[in-house]
Amino acid sequence: MSTRLPDAQVAVLETASATDALTIDELADATGRKPETVTGAVFDLRDAGLVAIEEQEESTASLTDEGETYREAALPEVRLYEAARDAGAADDPAPMGQVIGASGLEGPEVDIALSNYARKGYGDIGGGEITAAADADPESDAEAAALDAVAAGDAESVDGDTLDQLESRGLVAISERTVRSVTLTDDGVTLLMEGVEAAQTVDRLTPELLTSGEWRDVEFTEYNVEADADEASGGKVHILRQTADRVKDTLVGMGFEEMEGPHADADFWINDCLFMPQDHPARTHWDRFALDVPPIHDLPEDLVDRVEDAHRNGVGDDGDGYHSPWSEEFARAVALRGHTTSLSMRYLSGEAVGDLEPPQRYFSVEKVYRNDTLDPTHLLEFFQIEGWVMAEDLSVRDLMGTFEEFYRQFGITDVQFKPHYNPYTEPSFELFGRHPETGELIEIGNSGMFRPEVLEPLGIDCDVMAWGLALERLLMLMYGFEDIRDVHGTLCDLELLRETEVLY
Numbered sequence: 001m002s003t004r005l006p007d008a009q010v011a012v013l014e015t016a017s018a019t020d021a022l023t024i025d026e027l028a029d030a031t032g033r034k035p036e037t038v039t040g041a042v043f044d045l046r047d048a049g050l051v052a053i054e055e056q057e058e059s060t061a062s063l064t065d066e067g068e069t070y071r072e073a074a075l076p077e078v079r080l081y082e083a084a085r086d087a088g089a090a091d092d093p094a095p096m097g098q099v100i101g102a103s104g105l106e107g108p109e110v111d112i113a114l115s116n117y118a119r120k121g122y123g124d125i126g127g128g129e130i131t132a133a134a135d136a137d138p139e140s141d142a143e144a145a146a147l148d149a150v151a152a153g154d155a156e157s158v159d160g161d162t163l164d165q166l167e168s169r170g171l172v173a174i175s176e177r178t179v180r181s182v183t184l185t186d187d188g189v190t191l192l193m194e195g196v197e198a199a200q201t202v203d204r205l206t207p208e209l210l211t212s213g214e215w216r217d218v219e220f221t222e223y224n225v226e227a228d229a230d231e232a233s234g235g236k237v238h239i240l241r242q243t244a245d246r247v248k249d250t251l252v253g254m255g256f257e258e259m260e261g262p263h264a265d266a267d268f269w270i271n272d273c274l275f276m277p278q279d280h281p282a283r284t285h286w287d288r289f290a291l292d293v294p295p296i297h298d299l300p301e302d303l304v305d306r307v308e309d310a311h312r313n314g315v316g317d318d319g320d321g322y323h324s325p326w327s328e329e330f331a332r333a334v335a336l337r338g339h340t341t342s343l344s345m346r347y348l349s350g351e352a353v354g355d356l357e358p359p360q361r362y363f364s365v366e367k368v369y370r371n372d373t374l375d376p377t378h379l380l381e382f383f384q385i386e387g388w389v390m391a392e393d394l395s396v397r398d399l400m401g402t403f404e405e406f407y408r409q410f411g412i413t414d415v416q417f418k419p420h421y422n423p424y425t426e427p428s429f430e431l432f433g434r435h436p437e438t439g440e441l442i443e444i445g446n447s448g449m450f451r452p453e454v455l456e457p458l459g460i461d462c463d464v465m466a467w468g469l470a471l472e473r474l475l476m477l478m479y480g481f482e483d484i485r486d487v488h489g490t491l492c493d494l495e496l497l498r499e500t501e502v503l504y
């Protein structure tokens with residue numbers, strides 16, 4: 001008597017052998033079915049004891065887009081070496097700038113070339129000069145040869161260290177997959193000898209099956225949730241944005257309301273209200289992105305007068321001002337905000353939503369812009385988690401307790417405080433957290449209690465504690481990133497962005 005089995009299982013049984021293991025791909029080719037279908041059939045046959053599966057992890061290497069670019073145009077360090085040789089740096093050190101110019105390297109390629117140059121023995125770099133090792137031979141560059149080998153599908157011929165190096169440079173991507181090989185078991189052979197026949201099975205319910213009533217008689221294939229399927233990476237919300245949303249939910253949960261306001265604003269709101277002297281170094285063109293647009297005219301006149309008075313004369317009986325220049329024109333000039341404390345000023349002054357009576361809590365999670373030097377922890381723009389609490393009798397304990405409560409909700413329990421100086425808060429504290437990978441303490445924020453010189457012109461006579469925390473630094477503590485450029489910008493790591501889950 002012959003056994004009835006689903007069609008795909010019969011095809012696999014008839015193709016598989018008891019002596020030669022066949023992979024899923026081979027079975028798929030031989031039976032003319034999709035690998036996913038074969039995988040499903042094979043699992044069912046294994047559960048019925050008719051075949052045995054052996055699993056092996058196999059890794060394949062392929063070039064990334066960047067790797068492909070360097071394979072075609074030569075590695076940046078090789079291009080640098082060739083330019084250095086042409087400039088005579090094999091005999092006498094040549095000026096760095098000139099060699100880089102001649103190499104045609106641009107943007108991040110320059111850093112890449114510099115950081116690999118000495119490591120690979122192409123020469124030395126220092127004091128603005130570069131030398132070219134006379135005996136170095138770019139023709140026998142192991143990494144360049146490895147790029148060719150990987151492109152030709154011959155990654156096995158590349159030694160492990162070189163492959164690791166290329167992977168860590170992001171030039172080669174290694175992917176792992178499970179290869180399953182299938183053999184017939186004794187029971188499988190016996191069943192084949194007794195005879196199997198294909199039962200009609202359907203794998204989906206169609207409108208035709210429903211209207212004809214045929215669905216009553218057909219046999220449905222079972223779902224196999226273990227079957228391999230193509231990996232589809234669709235669009236998703238960026239993890240930075242997801243974390244920003246999570247921070248907003250957390251702060252709303254702690255009783256805060258959200259502030260909003262302009263990215264480009266009058267210096268008055270960004271700096272003057274904060275008792276930042278107009279000749280403060282952060283207000284020079286070095287740090288500030290000034291905009292070439294007409295000045296802002298609609299500032300609240302009395303507030304402008306009170307702020308000017310605080311700058312000139314200080315506040316209170318024994319107060320003192322800065323004795324430095326203050327001009328209204330300077331206050332009206334427009335720049336990209338270097339912090340979102342400009343929003344706090346708009347809200348605390350009553351400008352944004354009218355006068356506020358204590359107690360109040362406000363926050364924003366918004367972009368700020370600074371003319372910093374790009375490095376692993378600095379970008380030209382980042383997200384600041386701004387916040388403040390207005391109430392009678394606040395103390396530093398309230399400030400610290402708020403941070404502990406906030407960071408605890410992200411699993412961060414080791415927050416440390418260091419006394420700090422801000423022109424607008426007294427006392428002031430920098431916050432530090434421990435990086436989960438490097439163990440280093442990294443700065444995660446800045447905070448303090450607003451000074452009377454800030455509060456009095458705003459017309460506030462209770463306490464206000466406030467802070468600006470860096471969202472990207474929070475992300476580093478949560479997920480262990482070491483370089484902020486992995487997370488956004490042109491050098492970001494797409495794989496990491498696809499795989500990282502932001503959990504609530």
Ligand SMILES: N[C@@H](Cc1ccccc1)C(=O)O
Pocket residue numbers: 338339340341422425446447448466467468469
């Ligand atoms: N504006 C500060 C943060 C801060 C806000 C409010 C009070 C104290 C500090 C910064 O950008 O670093």
